[in-house]
Amino acid sequence: MNLKLTDIHCHLLPGVDDGAKNMDDTKQMLKIAAADGIERIVFTPHIRRPWLDRPWSKVTDAFEQVKEYAASAHPGLELYLGSEFDYSRTILTEEPHQLHDISGSGIILLEFKPYDSYDRIRDGIQQVQMAGYDVMLAHIERYNIMLTDIDLARRISELGALIQVNADDIVHPHSFKMRGYMKKLIDRHLIDLVGSDAHDVKFRRPELSKAYETVKKRAGAEYADYIFGGCADRILKR
Ligand SMILES: [Fe+2]
Incomplete structure (x- = not known):
């Protein structure tokens, strides 16, 4: 097996969003990740207005601080910086400098509200694509509309967007509906990436x-390796 277990979506940077509150939290979270066998982490702090109005330098400073710590505490761990963009037409058109892709890959991790319609999600993806980026749709299973019809995920895929799901929703789906939905996503190989x-x-x-x-038990090692590391290989080597 040639898998580098990769967390493509997480909030571990200290004091920059609603994730790790401080460096102590970050240290504990890095320890948990390393103990779980995670070898690569992409930090994806929220970009969401007006809730979060902070200069990006605050994020890059936190990233540098964590990299410095991890270099000695977890020397095998590879760290990357991205963001999670809460779709906003205003930011996209008026403040495009607010967008930050995943480690220079040209891919934006894009999230919507749980109650957003399929049309809004599709239009948002296309708007970001028209701004010159590729899209990774964050936690598709969190959008209520998606759970009503598995075909909507196929349509997202056909738009050219990558589909990310949360690990916890695979292991502990919080409803029967979610359990069935996650099985269908796995069986149809509709997932591209998994994050914590x-x-x-x-x-x-x-x-x-x-x-x-x-996932390995249900769909085999080849697919599991791809969505937990192989797809990330391609992104991070772009
Ligand atoms: Fe997130």
């Missing part, structure tokens, strides 16, 4: 290994 979307050490932890085993 970790925010803390208690409820939303930076762990992927259980979800990896679940």
Whole structure:
């Protein structure tokens, strides 16, 4: 197996969003991730207005601080910087400098509200694509409309967007509907990437290994390796 277990979506940087509150939190979360076998982490702090109005330099400063710490505490761990963009037409058109892709790949991790319509999600993806980026749709299973029809995920894929799901929703789907939906996504190979979307050490932890085993058991090692590392290889080597 040539898998580099990769967390493509998480909130581990200290004090920049609703994830790790401080460096102590970050240290604990890195320890959990490393113990879980995670070898690569892409930090994806929220970009969301007006809730978060901070200069991007605050994020890059936090990233440098964490890199410096991890270099000695977890020397094998590879760290990358991205963001999670809460879709906003205003930011896209009036403040495009607010957008930050995943480690220079040209890919934007894009999120919507749970109650957004399919049309709004599709239009948002296309707007970001027209701005010159590729799109990774964050946690597709969190949008209520998606759970009503598996075909909508195929349509998202056909738009050329990558589809990300949260590890915890694979391991502990919070409803029967979600359980069925996750099985369909896996069986039809509609998932491209899995992230922890970790925010803390208690409820939303930076762990992927259980979800990896679940997917491997259901769909085989080749597909599991792809969505937990192989697809990220391509993105991070862009
Ligand atoms: Fe997130």
